[in-house]
Amino acid sequence: MDGDYYIKFPNFEKYQSLRKDRSYKSDYPDPLSDFDTTRHDTSGHDGQNLREVKGSEGEGKGSEGEVKEEKLSFSEFKNVFLTQAEYQKLQNRYGNIKTESYIEKLGGWMRGDGKTKKDHYATIINWIIRDEKPEKKDVFEEARKILEAENGNK
Numbered sequence: 001m002d003g004d005y006y007i008k009f010p011n012f013e014k015y016q017s018l019r020k021d022r023s024y025k026s027d028y029p030d031p032l033s034d035f036d037t038t039r040h041d042t043s044g045h046d047g048q049n050l051r052e053v054k055g056s057e058g059e060g061k062g063s064e065g066e067v068k069e070e071k072l073s074f075s076e077f078k079n080v081f082l083t084q085a086e087y088q089k090l091q092n093r094y095g096n097i098k099t100e101s102y103i104e105k106l107g108g109w110m111r112g113d114g115k116t117k118k119d120h121y122a123t124i125i126n127w128i129i130r131d132e133k134p135e136k137k138d139v140f141e142e143a144r145k146i147l148e149a150e151n152g153n154k
Contacts (some may be wrong), residue, residue, distance in 0.1 A: 017035040046096060051103065075107025094128060102127055 070083040080103050082090075090099040102124045110116060117123045126143045133142070 031073060061100070072105045077107045077111045080107045080108050080120050082121055090124060098128065099124075 069083040069085060071083055072087070074080040074082060074087070082103075087099070091101075094102075105127070106117070106120060106124060122143065125146055126140070129142050
């Protein structure tokens with residue numbers, strides 16, 4: 001390239017994206033298709049700089065290798081994510097009205113405060129128990145027991 005050196009990030013398009021309104025044609029030339037990559041370290045794998053998820057055995061699998069169920073979006077804001085099984089458990093345990101009420105409550109809380117929760121299913125159970133019991137230390141113990149019973153005491 002006329003003696004000038006450029007850096008090419010091989011998987012940039014794969015892992016990064018720009019908003020459509022901010023993208024523009026690069027000032028730098030596209031790398032040559034016959035560019036010699038043998039001079040460079042190619043021992044790494046795609047995405048080698050990406051964080052690895054602890055306990056991950058592969059995409060879509062849990063720590064024991066079972067396939068994870070897809071999470072569906074709920075609430076007016078579509079920001080509460082539960083599996084169909086989790087949603088069904090909430091409806092069976094607390095009824096449709098209470099389940100929908102707490103899903104909307106969680107969705108509104110996250111949207112309004114810009115906050116997130118790791119496990120929406122556990123959060124809903126904790127909130128329901130907290131609202132039913134005045135003693136806070138009992139809430140977490142009861143929620144822990146419910147979740148352990150459902151997960152087979154993992």
